[in-house]
Amino acid sequence: MNLAFDPDQPASATDALQVEMVRRASDGEVIEVRPWIQTQTEGQIHALRPQLRQSAGDPPFTCFSCGHPVILKKHALGGHFFAHKEKSAAERANCQYQEDRHLSLKELDRMRYQGQREGARHRRTKELIRRIVASDSRFTEPVIEQTWRTFDEGWRKPDVATSWAGLPVVFEAQVSNTYPAVVAERTAFYRSQGAILIWVFDQLPDEHWRTLHADTFCANQQHLFLVDEECARASEDAGEALFSVYRLRPTLDIHHSEEDGYTTLVPYQQEEHDLVPFASLRLDPEAQTASLFDAQEEKRRVDHIALCSRVQAEQVSWTVLEEDIRAIIQRKGAIPYETVRSWAALVCAIEASRLWCPVGTRYPNPVSVLNLIHDSHPAFFGHLIHTLQRLHLDPAERRTGAWKKRVEDFHAGRYKGGPIPPQHGGSAALLAWLYPK
Numbered sequence: 001m002n003l004a005f006d007p008d009q010p011a012s013a014t015d016a017l018q019v020e021m022v023r024r025a026s027d028g029e030v031i032e033v034r035p036w037i038q039t040q041t042e043g044q045i046h047a048l049r050p051q052l053r054q055s056a057g058d059p060p061f062t063c064f065s066c067g068h069p070v071i072l073k074k075h076a077l078g079g080h081f082f083a084h085k086e087k088s089a090a091e092r093a094n095c096q097y098q099e100d101r102h103l104s105l106k107e108l109d110r111m112r113y114q115g116q117r118e119g120a121r122h123r124r125t126k127e128l129i130r131r132i133v134a135s136d137s138r139f140t141e142p143v144i145e146q147t148w149r150t151f152d153e154g155w156r157k158p159d160v161a162t163s164w165a166g167l168p169v170v171f172e173a174q175v176s177n178t179y180p181a182v183v184a185e186r187t188a189f190y191r192s193q194g195a196i197l198i199w200v201f202d203q204l205p206d207e208h209w210r211t212l213h214a215d216t217f218c219a220n221q222q223h224l225f226l227v228d229e230e231c232a233r234a235s236e237d238a239g240e241a242l243f244s245v246y247r248l249r250p251t252l253d254i255h256h257s258e259e260d261g262y263t264t265l266v267p268y269q270q271e272e273h274d275l276v277p278f279a280s281l282r283l284d285p286e287a288q289t290a291s292l293f294d295a296q297e298e299k300r301r302v303d304h305i306a307l308c309s310r311v312q313a314e315q316v317s318w319t320v321l322e323e324d325i326r327a328i329i330q331r332k333g334a335i336p337y338e339t340v341r342s343w344a345a346l347v348c349a350i351e352a353s354r355l356w357c358p359v360g361t362r363y364p365n366p367v368s369v370l371n372l373i374h375d376s377h378p379a380f381f382g383h384l385i386h387t388l389q390r391l392h393l394d395p396a397e398r399r400t401g402a403w404k405k406r407v408e409d410f411h412a413g414r415y416k417g418g419p420i421p422p423q424h425g426g427s428a429a430l431l432a433w434l435y436p437k
Contacts, residue, residue, distance in 0.1 A: 005209040007043025007218060007248060007295075008269060014079035019097040021064035022082055030064055037080050043295075045080050046218035048072060052085070053184030054191075059085070066095035073180075074211050125173035125202040126159045128227040133162050133171070135232075136241040136278065158190075158197075167283060168195035175202050180215060187288050196285040200225045204246055204273070221291035222248045222269075234275055241278040247292065248272070250299040252306060254357055261362040262313035265351060267302045301434055304328065308347035311340075312360030318344070329430060342377040343427065349373045349384050350435070353393040367403050374406050378415065382423040385410050387431055 013034045022031050037045070052060060052071040059069035061082070069085040084090040090098050126144060133142040142162045158170040170190055183199070190197040204226055205213050217224045226244040235242045248269040255266045281290045307324055310316040322340045326332070348360035352369035361369055373384045385407060388394035399407060413420060 003248070003269060003271065004205065004207045005042070005214055005217065006269065007041060007046070007222060009042045011037050011040045011042050011045045012079050013037040014075045014081045017081050019063050019065075019070050019082040019084065022061045022070055023064050023067075025058055025060050025062065031061075033082055042214070043218050043222070045072060045074075046214045049074075049180065049215050050184055050187065050219045053180060054188045056188070063090065063095060063097055065097050066090055066093035068093060068095070071180075119175070121175040121202060122173050125175055125200065125227060128202075128229070128232045129160045129171045129173060129200055131232040132227065132235040132241050132243065133160060135235040135239060137239070138279065139164055139169075139241065164278070164283070167285060168193065169283075170195050170197045172197060172199050173202070174199050174212065174216075180211065183212065183215065191285065191288055194285060196283055196290060197288060198225055198290050200227055200243070202227065217246075220289050221293065222295040223289075223291045225290075231275065242275040243278060244273070245276040245292075246271075246273045248295070249293065250295060250302045252302055252351075252355075254355060254359075260313075262315070263358050263361065264309040264313050264315065265306045265355075265359060267299070267306050300328075304434065305347055305351060308344040309351065309360040311344040312348045325430070328433070329426075339424065339426075342380045342424070343430075345369075345373060345377050346380045346384055346427070347434070350387055350391075350393065353388055354391070367401070370403055371406070374403075378421045379424045380427065381415070382410070382420060383427050383431060387435060390437070391435055 017033055020033055022033060023029070024031055040048075048060075049072045052069075055069070061070050062068060063070050063082075063084060066084075066089075068089045070082045071085045072080055073083050074080050084095070084097070087098075130142045130144060133139045140163045142160050144160055145157045159173045160171040162169050162171075168190075172186070187197055199216050199220075201213070201224065204224070209217075213224065224246045226246060228244065231242060231244050249272055250267060251270045252265040253268050254263060256263045276292065281292060282294075283290050304324060307316065307321055311318055311321045318337060318340050321344060322335050322337075325335060325340065325343065344360065349369045349372065351359040352366035356366050358364065358366050358369050361372070363369055363372075370384065374381050385394075394407070409415065410420065415421060
């Protein structure tokens, strides 16, 4: 599937770099910019860009030559590069990586808008946001361009201001390519005021995403807010705020190998675009996100499940999975081979029931994968039963044959004619993370 913006696509650097070496604050490592950028994905770069612009105090990255903070930029023709956050600071330090002079943001804005006042598209988008918010009584009365004043940060005038369950919420209509520095400054301001800022666009970009779309999308857990007349009318009819939200959800696809006959799972990004109730969103004013899910956490889960399927299919060494489990649970000590293999089999069984296919095996049906846990991994059989029940993945009407009898025996406290064996103690917490409610 071809995505207009693919966060998993490898990032690339510009042909000419402004700052060629930077120092990472977290570990003090000196990084050569070009090869480092090539180790990142587009999603990682665009998620990092706002963080660098909003950082106060200790900057995450600094110029190796002069020690002043740097930010990530993207060239109009593609490719990323580091530049000084404040050009004047680099000039005063006589940095060897000095940049060419640029016009101020105010001068650029004057040229961009040619001195004209707010355009019709912006006014229309702002009114649509107001109508959507006004339709939901859980919001306070929306106010357009209300001035926010603070003693130390000056003032701002958001397009639409309201509050939700006591949380101040600010919406900014976005119809032009606002400068990243302006976006970062506004985001930092509203965070400091305990408010959440949501950027709202009037249309989904085509195959050519602007930098602002990509930055906003990645910084907001791969969610992009949009409004149109249909959105506003649906909200007014329903009596609740509905926003059109485009998102990419990390998920899994089934891959059956004709070569060896194994069925495994492959991560991919699934496009979703529909009307989303504002009440269903998770609001995080510190991270400045409004989303249905945490994209990085979802991707971490998806990658782990896919790895389990490949280990079970003996396409990847069990030691790779052992290292991944230790990283997730932050354990230093080694995990025994049998435990790792049993964990892989358990995850494959859960996925086999969820997707109804024989994940990680060459079995002809998914029930055989479930029975494998009963026959070969008794310390994990109880975890399988409880997880399938918690996730509603094993309806009684679907159970047949040996599997039906084994589930009934388990609920009666029996296993192979005797008591249920002790269950593996460390798997419950990992299952709760991998399969949250």
